[in-house]
Amino acid sequence: MLTGRGEVEPGVEPMRPGKWWAALLCLAAAIGIxxxxxxxxxxxxx
Known part of the structure; x- marks a missing residue:
């Protein structure tokens, strides 16, 4: 998969986007450490 888009089989729920605030929290913790x-x-x- 090169584009990040693909077809899913019927009955399978596609992935949801991640939470931006969780990524920001992890980044802040990594910078602090x-x-x-x-x-x-x-x-x-x-």
Whole structure:
């Protein structure tokens, strides 16, 4: 599939688009964790 569009068999529900707010939340968490590590994250329990 090159276009991202395909035919589904009868009786099969097509996929729904993802939730934009969940993607934004994951991106914010990833940026926060990355910045924490770059800043010299202290080890857990220390």
């Amino acid at each position: 990355t910045r924490w590590i770059i800043a010299g994250a202290p080890p857990f329990g220390g």
